[in-house]
Amino acid sequence: MKSIVILISGRGSNMESLLQAVADGALPVRVAAVLANRPDAKGLATATAAGVATRVVDHKLFASREAFDAALAAAIDSFSPDLVVLAGFMRILSDGFVGHFAGRLINIHPSLLPAFPGLHTHQRALDEGVRVHGCTVHFVTPALDHGPIIVQAAVPVVDGDDAARLAARVLAQEHRVYPLAVRWFAEGRLQLCDGKVVCAAPQDGGSALISPGGV
Ligand code: GRF
Numbered sequence: 051m052k053s054i055v056i057l058i059s060g061r062g063s064n065m066e067s068l069l070q071a072v073a074d075g076a077l078p079v080r081v082a083a084v085l086a087n088r089p090d091a092k093g094l095a096t097a098t099a100a101g102v103a104t105r106v107v108d109h110k111l112f113a114s115r116e117a118f119d120a121a122l123a124a125a126i127d128s129f130s131p132d133l134v135v136l137a138g139f140m141r142i143l144s145d146g147f148v149g150h151f152a153g154r155l156i157n158i159h160p161s162l163l164p165a166f167p168g169l170h171t172h173q174r175a176l177d178e179g180v181r182v183h184g185c186t187v188h189f190v191t192p193a194l195d196h197g198p199i200i201v202q203a204a205v206p207v208v209d210g211d212d213a214a215r216l217a218a219r220v221l222a223q224e225h226r227v228y229p230l231a232v233r234w235f236a237e238g239r240l241q242l243c244d245g246k247v248v249c250a251a252p253q254d255g256g257s258a259l260i261s262p263g264g265v
Contacts, residue, residue: 052132052236053080057122057139062093063221064137064158064228069100071229079236082129085122087141103129109141119147126151133235136190137228145192153242155190156235158228160220162186162202167195172213172220181207183216185224187231189247198247200231200240 056065065084071077084097087109094104107125112118118141126134136157148155161171163186175183184204191197203223207216234240239250 051078051080053082053129054133054135054232054236055082055126055129055131056084056097056135056137057126058084058086058091058093058137059088059140060091060093060138062091062096062138064224065093066096067225068135068137068229068232069097069102071233073100077229077233077236079133079232082131085125087118087122087139093138115142115144116146119144123147123150133232135228135232142194143190148190148192151190153189156200156231157188157190157195157197158224159186159188159195160217160224161195162204163188163195163199170213172216175207176211176213176216183207183220185220185227187227189242198242198245200234200247200249201227203227 056068058065068077069081072079072081081102083103083105084093085105085107086094087107089106089108094106097104105125107118107122109118112121132154134151134155136155159167159171161167161175162182162184165180166174172183182204184202186202187200188197189200203226205219205223234249241248241250
């Protein structure tokens with residue numbers, strides 16, 4: 051069975067959805083550890099309660115991004131994971147770090163990339179007046195919030211939405227697609243072809259999913 055390490059910075063609801071999927075038997079991976087860059091990340095207690103090992107690599111204790119990234123990579127490598135899952139990990143990662151984990155580092159972003167990379171995605175979507183918003187799971191490349199897309203889920207923007215309501219609608223889809231994407235990886239169904247993800251037979255996506263397999 052493949053193993054994963056999950057990186058968080060705060061609440062950890064996406065991490066929780068992954069742990070729940072594992073507990074439900076819907077996600078055939080071993081969660082080797084949850085790592086956080088903040089000692090006060092709320093998700094650490096959730097992981098501990100689920101019996102998962104946790105580590106903190108506090109970015110404030112390092113003089114440079116490179117030094118922090120080297121310590122983080124060493125902590126991850128100590129668990130020898132097949133896949134590193136960024137789940138609300140709020141640090142920009144150096145090219146060296148991304149290169150070290152190339153092809154086995156994925157992220158979830160709360161927009162339909164390439165629209166709205168960066169922060170405050172829900173407010174920006176409202177400000178632009180888009181009618182469709184959503185989330186994206188992608189392989190990580192050195193460019194921020196960029197990289198081969200594994201799966202996206204779309205939600206409508208409804209009249210009267212504010213950022214919090216829209217965020218909650220998107221988050222519900224995040225909790226649905228991230229375990230799915232990790233499962234596809236675990237089952238060896240994801241392949242990169244000319245910089246794009248090809249996913250073999252994703253039959254189980256559902257109508258809100260826009261996936262490489264054309265669900
Ligand atoms: C999610 O919206 C995720 O897409 C973004 O940060 C948020 C993290 O939330 N990268 P949580 O910590 O998983 O609850």
